[in-house]
Amino acid sequence: MVQQIFNEYLPNMIKAGLQYTIPIAVVSFILGLILALLVALARISQLGGAFKIVKGISSFYVWLFRSTPLLVQLFIVYFGLPYLKIAGIFPDGIKLDPVVAGIITFSLNTGAYCSETIRAAILSIPTGQWEAAFAIGMKRSLVLRRIILPQALRTAVPPLSNSFIGLVKDTSLAASITLVEMFQVSQQYAGENYQPLMMYSLVALLYAVICTILTWLQSYLEKVTSKHITAGEGGAN
Amino acid sequence: MLKLSHVNKTFGETPVLKDLSTEFPEQQTTVVLGPSGSGKSTMLRSLNLLERPESGIYDCDDLQIDFAKPITSKTTLEVRQRTEMVFQSFNLFPHFSVLQNVIEGPVHVLHQSKDAATKEALTLLDSVGLLDKADAYPVELSGGQSQRVAIARSLAMHPQYILLDEPTSALDPELELEVLKVLLAIHDQNQSMIIVTHNMAFAQRVANKILFIENGDALYDGPTDGFFHSTNDRIKSFIDSMTFSI
Ligand SMILES: Nc1ncnc2c1ncn2[C@@H]1O[C@H](COP(=O)(O)OP(=O)(O)O)[C@@H](O)[C@H]1O
Ligand SMILES: [Mg+2]
Numbered sequence: 001m002v003q004q005i006f007n008e009y010l011p012n013m014i015k016a017g018l019q020y021t022i023p024i025a026v027v028s029f030i031l032g033l034i035l036a037l038l039v040a041l042a043r044i045s046q047l048g049g050a051f052k053i054v055k056g057i058s059s060f061y062v063w064l065f066r067s068t069p070l071l072v073q074l075f076i077v078y079f080g081l082p083y084l085k086i087a088g089i090f091p092d093g094i095k096l097d098p099v100v101a102g103i104i105t106f107s108l109n110t111g112a113y114c115s116e117t118i119r120a121a122i123l124s125i126p127t128g129q130w131e132a133a134f135a136i137g138m139k140r141s142l143v144l145r146r147i148i149l150p151q152a153l154r155t156a157v158p159p160l161s162n163s164f165i166g167l168v169k170d171t172s173l174a175a176s177i178t179l180v181e182m183f184q185v186s187q188q189y190a191g192e193n194y195q196p197l198m199m200y201s202l203v204a205l206l207y208a209v210i211c212t213i214l215t216w217l218q219s220y221l222e223k224v225t226s227k228h229i230t231a232g233e234g235g236a237n
Numbered sequence: 238m239l240k241l242s243h244v245n246k247t248f249g250e251t252p253v254l255k256d257l258s259t260e261f262p263e264q265q266t267t268v269v270l271g272p273s274g275s276g277k278s279t280m281l282r283s284l285n286l287l288e289r290p291e292s293g294i295y296d297c298d299d300l301q302i303d304f305a306k307p308i309t310s311k312t313t314l315e316v317r318q319r320t321e322m323v324f325q326s327f328n329l330f331p332h333f334s335v336l337q338n339v340i341e342g343p344v345h346v347l348h349q350s351k352d353a354a355t356k357e358a359l360t361l362l363d364s365v366g367l368l369d370k371a372d373a374y375p376v377e378l379s380g381g382q383s384q385r386v387a388i389a390r391s392l393a394m395h396p397q398y399i400l401l402d403e404p405t406s407a408l409d410p411e412l413e414l415e416v417l418k419v420l421l422a423i424h425d426q427n428q429s430m431i432i433v434t435h436n437m438a439f440a441q442r443v444a445n446k447i448l449f450i451e452n453g454d455a456l457y458d459g460p461t462d463g464f465f466h467s468t469n470d471r472i473k474s475f476i477d478s479m480t481f482s483i
Binding site for chain 1: 310314317318321322324326327328329330331332341342345346347374376387390391394406414
């Protein structure tokens, strides 16, 4: 048994982790962050007119993904979309590879949460920063890019890191859409050797190792990005 | 020359500027005095279009703005390049070094080359006594140093007017003094300035003109001497209340 753990179970779980769990989490998080930034900017934008529709869609998207379970979202995208038959565009429905379905769902889900984090971080920058930048003649877009976002993203590093760590663990839900990631491999072994306690504990250990490493990275990143900026600075009041 | 004519501004239901008319002569220092809440900041911020009055005319040199009509963003940017604002709370950019704070506007708004902007910024930092802090970050500075950087940052934009809203109110007396010395030197170079302050001695020393605002309207608008020797009861009691006497 012990030998099998080290020769078979652990190596194969780690392999699934390197092949699916980590790449899916990383790719989804990057896509999610891009989406989150766009959505956050759309929601704080002061543009009126037709852009109000974009703001409306952004708010609706955030609401939708934050108020439904991730597992249900995965099921809809993987099992549900094949039944979405639209003549001319998708006559046979939308059939997605589980990896693609996973990445789409995880990106959309984490994008919704991260957009709120980024939006809150932008709003937390004192108005004095906007005013000082406006006073030297900067346009709103330039103020955002040069003054506000660099400070807001620093504020957002801790909560965004937490979201990423959460996402790594949430990828285990993809086992239910036939994706052979780490947790799915442990399930398969448990089904073969009738050692569920051992198999699930092993995979739990692997998640813990990954997340611990990420936590270390997080504190390093926080230290680097919070340089020069201490609490209360920034010209409040 | 900056000129306000019949300017009105309300916050919600409260009128803050009431039919205010005044002008700010070029190459001179206008000191704005008045009790707290009288509308001094609102007026100063209106000159930089950080605040938007509902009605009135604002002549910014040859540029005329009717507050009752929409203001194009081009006009807004133009006005903001002619007038620079120095805030009570400094509002330095904390993620930039002192030097980067000063060259941010020249490089990204005036599109000067980084080398030229840096050269001038170092001269300006030298003139406010902070050349050795060029590579420091705002968090490492005292309040007085921060405000002097903010002054250098506004000078780097070569504004026609510098607007200062209680620039020393957040500072201890000895730090206040170092900032006032810098302002005096700028005044002596005939830079047009509008300063809101509660420091009466400084006002008397530096002002070419006093604007006394009470309840959103100009109660006195004229030469410095005339203000400090005014026989108006309201002005006399204001000066008394602001001056230390036993
Ligand atoms: N953003 C605002 N919203 C509502 N009321 C404001 C705002 N800014 C200023 N006021 C009010 O306007 C009045 C004048 O304020 P201000 O111009 O700051 O006066 P001063 O600078 O002379 O102390 C005050 O009563 C203040 O409470
Ligand atoms: Mg004020």
